[in-house]
Amino acid sequence: MNIGDVAKRTSLPPKTIRYYEEIGLIRPHRAANGYRHFEETDVHKLAFLGRARALGFSIEDCRTLLALYEDDARASADVKRVAQDHLDAIEDKIAQLRSMRDTLSHLVRECAGDNRPDCPILKDLAKG
Amino acid sequence: MNIGDVAKRTSLPPKTIRYYEEIGLIRPHRAANGYRHFEETDVHKLAFLGRARALGFSIEDCRTLLALYEDDARASADVKRVAQDHLDAIEDKIAQLRSMRDTLSHLVRECAGDNRPDCPILKDLAKG
DNA sequence: GATAGGGGTTCCAGTCACCGTAAGGTCAAG
DNA sequence: CTTGACCTTACGGTGACTGGAACCCCTATC
Numbered sequence: 001m002n003i004g005d006v007a008k009r010t011s012l013p014p015k016t017i018r019y020y021e022e023i024g025l026i027r028p029h030r031a032a033n034g035y036r037h038f039e040e041t042d043v044h045k046l047a048f049l050g051r052a053r054a055l056g057f058s059i060e061d062c063r064t065l066l067a068l069y070e071d072d073a074r075a076s077a078d079v080k081r082v083a084q085d086h087l088d089a090i091e092d093k094i095a096q097l098r099s100m101r102d103t104l105s106h107l108v109r110e111c112a113g114d115n116r117p118d119c120p121i122l123k124d125l126a127k128g
Numbered sequence: 129m130n131i132g133d134v135a136k137r138t139s140l141p142p143k144t145i146r147y148y149e150e151i152g153l154i155r156p157h158r159a160a161n162g163y164r165h166f167e168e169t170d171v172h173k174l175a176f177l178g179r180a181r182a183l184g185f186s187i188e189d190c191r192t193l194l195a196l197y198e199d200d201a202r203a204s205a206d207v208k209r210v211a212q213d214h215l216d217a218i219e220d221k222i223a224q225l226r227s228m229r230d231t232l233s234h235l236v237r238e239c240a241g242d243n244r245p246d247c248p249i250l251k252d253l254a255k256g
Numbered sequence: 257g258a259t260a261g262g263g264g265t266t267c268c269a270g271t272c273a274c275c276g277t278a279a280g281g282t283c284a285a286g
Numbered sequence: 287c288t289t290g291a292c293c294t295t296a297c298g299g300t301g302a303c304t305g306g307a308a309c310c311c312c313t314a315t316c
Binding site for chain 1: 172179180183184196200201202203204205207208209211212215218219221222228232235236239241243244245246247249250252253
């Protein structure tokens with residue numbers, strides 16, 4: 001299979017697939033003409049990576065998860081730890097964003113949004 | 129005032145302050161020895177920027193907000209639009225993260241986290 | 257055989273908002 | 287006079303790609 005077909009099947013852009021090869025996540029073969037040639041296992045790995053990325057795992061986490069996936073002797077505890085750490089990071093991020101949102105939505109509600117210059121948003125930014 | 133003092137007063141690293149000068153957010157004077165010399169207005173602007181950044185505004189948004197702040201003839205509607213757009217983006221981000229969190233926390237709960245290889249997290253990533 | 261098109265290839269630069277490090281100039285204190 | 291804390295610039299790296307240029311390959315059509 002060529003990269004375009006793989007792109008369609010995995011919903012990953014060709015650019016991303018090349019990038020994943022560059023950083024060693026996959027190792028597709030090469031045809032005589034220099035084109036990348038993908039096996040089903042490559043497609044499977046790429047789909048795995050796509051889902052892991054969609055859950056927000058970093059590339060390095062994905063590398064770890066892929067290695068665990070391919071290791072029949074893995075301990076599920078190792079997988080769980082990676083996932084739990086990521087989950088904690090997500091929770092932190094959500095809390096951060098919520099705090100921003102609360103402040104911001106308050107300020108936006110206060111702002112008249114008309115032609116006059118008076119603005120509580122700027123007032124807040126200017127004086128904390 | 130030198131950059132170190134400004135850094136302390138604004139809680140911004142010197143590196144960041146230099147960067148903000150480089151991209152034209154501030155224009156501190158220079159002393160004879162080449163050191164940056166900051167006026168109170170510079171410190172005020174930097175504090176403004178620090179708070180805007182803390183609310184998650186992009187640098188370009190910050191540039192816009194600072195320009196509006198310094199424009200006595202601004203319309204609060206312009207400020208409000210920037211803030212509202214950012215707020216919408218934050219809401220989107222929160223929704224995205226919540227969706228990730230929900231999926232992930234479910235998977236993490238399902239995973240035994242022991243020495244055995246069987247793992248619902250990997251199973252999900254492998255088969256969507 | 258020439259050409260048009262739709263693949264594919266590499267490499268370089270850019271994104272965003274900085275941070276790390278190196279090599280060096282400046283200044284006040286001991 | 288030296289020490290150490292401060293300042294300067296400049297270059298490189300971060301994460302995870304994306305865009306674009308310049309070029310090669312393959313098939314179909316005229």
